[in-house]
Amino acid sequence: MRAHEAGALHGNDAAPTWLPYPADVNHLIPGLWSQTCRRDADGAVEVGGVSVTRLAEEVGTPAFVLDEDDFRARARRFRDAAAEAFRAHAGGEVYYAGKSFLCTEVARWVDEDGLGLDVCTGGELAVALRAGFPPARTALHGNNKSDAEIRRALEVGVGRIVVDSLGEIDQVERIAAALGTTAPVMLRITTGVEAHTHEFIATAHEDQKFGLSLSAGDAFEAIRRTLEATHLELVGLHSHIGSQIFDVGGFEVAARRVIDLVARVREELGHTITQLDLGGGFGVMYNTQHTPSTPEALMDGIAGIVEKQCHEAELPVPHVSFEPGRAIAGPSTQTLYTVGTVKDVRLGGPHHRVYVSVDGGMSDNIRTALYDADYSCLLSNRVSGERPEVVRVVGKHCESGDIVVKDEYLPADVEAGDLVSVPVTGAYCYALASNYNHVPRPPVVAVKDGAWRTLLRRETEEDLLGLDQG
The missing domain is CATH 2.40.37.10 (Lyase, Ornithine Decarboxylase; Chain A, domain 1)
Structure with a gap:
């Protein structure tokens, strides 16, 4: 120029x-x-x-x-809204997304207020462990976990490892076998939903690094491999569509596609998936052009979507979890x-x-x-x-x-x-x-x-x- x-x-x-x-x-x-x-x-x-x-x-x-007081009140409000929205079914719970902000004292607050904790790296897991956060209520994410990170997660007993690729299935199976244990895994599904947000924080469309593609068949193949593995336990499916999202429209499309996959797994593999994690990404008010929803409206709206899709697929409503981070820590x-x-x-x-x-x-x-x-x-x-x-x-x-x-x-x-x-x-x-x-x-x-x-x-x-x- x-x-x-x-x-x-x-x-x-x-x-x-x-x-x-x-x-x-x-x-x-x-x-x-x-x-x-x-x-x-x-x-x-x-x-x-x-x-x-x-x-x-x-x-x-x-x-x-x-x-x-503000942080903890927001955490409890999401916790209570999820539990109430899915009370009539298998329940709902909240994992605080530690990537938004994490230190040992915040991890203790999250524990005391009855939320789970989502960590993305060995460093975040180290903070959680130092805080005394219960590993069984901890989820380990990440698209490129190291052997050391997976090994430590299994040794301390994390409640779920969110598997992000076909190669990671073999990686976790190998490490779990060496440790003589069974790894609880969730599979992260890329649903093809493009959330209306900045492209760097939209995480469910096809052309990005996260998850197992639904349209390409990787998601179904990952479920099949996990069910056949000796040292893996399929806990459920995970779907996260992005961040700074203000309505439940994107969740409606994503939930329908994930539940269609659940129905296919039941029909073709004879296995019923009992847990879904629909991620987080709930928006906050950074300035006067933003109008975020309340936790109650979000949870009730998503619960209605999941109930409708499960009814149409003749499936029981699974246990549903969420991972808000920004909506708790930001304001x-x-x-x-x-x-x-x-x-x-x-x-x-x-x-x-x-x-x-x-x-x-x-x-x-x-x-x-x-x-x-x-x-x-x-x-x-x-x-x-x-x-x-x-x-x-x-x-x-x-x-x-x-x-x-x-x-x-x-x-x-x-x-x-x-x-x-x-x-x-x-x-x-x-x-x-x-x-x-x-x-x-x-x-x-x-x-x-x-x-x-x-x-x-x-x-x-x-x-x-x-x-x-x-």
């Missing part, structure tokens, strides 16, 4: 059509903030009874601030930043862009760059009487794509030293965090009843240099 003159086409200070002009730029929009968030008497945002100004002084910024957490430079960039003619730089960025939230995600934000250390202005919140990294919030209204008097909070950062932010530009990762602190405690401490330069053997 030839060089060309930069100009107004590279930016537009107008708000996107979905972003409403705020009646009050200081207002905490319901749904965006965890359940204990409010403004205190001084105008600062308070979460779990702790002011963000206190957190900035005592913890520093950037920092992930996790509302413990529970906000990221607290300190503002550095505020730059008004003229783009030619009347156009300009206000860049508000903060002391974190793509090392603690890569999702804007990776998924084109849209976030919201709020001036959180004070209230302001100034007019709202569209700004772009950016990080400190040496990348033009280091954007935290693409477009949001902040008060026109936002300045260096102010605190800005970005909500709904509990899922896939710390989990995807990096040390880009040798920036230490922020801490995660939990707040509850007017007190805070560290779940994951802030990294230091010593931590970074400790890996350098030069």
Whole structure:
């Protein structure tokens, strides 16, 4: 591409059509903030009874601030909704998707609140084991599990290994035989459903790395091989259609195809599959254009779909499990930043862009760059009487794509030293965090009843240099 003159086409200070002009730029929009968030008497945002100004002084910024009551209430609500929706049948349960955010204390909360735990790697399994999470309520996922990961899962007694390929059937059988045990496996089925979400988080269409293809016949062949294997127990089938999904339409198509497969297995192989895992991917409100469903509406809607499909296939309704992660962890957490430079960039003619730089960025939230995600934000250390202005919140990294919030209204008097909070950062932010530009990762602190405690401490330069053997 030839060089060309930069100009107004590279930016537009107008708000996107979905972003409403705020009646009050200081207002905490319901749904965006965890359940204990409010403004205190001084105008600062308070979460779990702790002011963000206190957190900035005592913890520093950037920092992930996790509302413990909010996280645990969301987990229990999904647990109860699934159990109630499938109460008349073989039951329903929830596995928390640890990939969204996991540490030992969160694993303990999940255990105490009666959920299962879904892990994807040996590292996540190690966290669960260190927390004392019951292996029997743990599921191991992954499209490329190592022998060591499978062996450890079998040795500690995980409740299910979700098998992702035909080759993995032989791999698990070989390791289970060597250990003299039987491996409980679920088979991940690719149903050919393309969820209406970003292509990197749509996981059930045919052209991607996960699962056993239904249309190509791999799924049925995998079931046959598993049933014939000496050291494998077929626990059930697994189907996950993607992430950040707001309705049950995709689940309807996926459930029909999986249940058709169950009926074929019964007819041709004489085996009745008694468990289905329909994954997770339930959407959350990152900004005002998102309207997520409630756990009750989701579970009731999916239960109706499964009941209908099983009735038509003359099958009993199986035990059904789900794996929400984002919908539990995401809204529970906000990221607290300190503002550095505020730059008004003229783009030619009347156009300009206000860049508000903060002391974190793509090392603690890569999702804007990776998924084109849209976030919201709020001036959180004070209230302001100034007019709202569209700004772009950016990080400190040496990348033009280091954007935290693409477009949001902040008060026109936002300045260096102010605190800005970005909500709904509990899922896939710390989990995807990096040390880009040798920036230490922020801490995660939990707040509850007017007190805070560290779940994951802030990294230091010593931590970074400790890996350098030069």
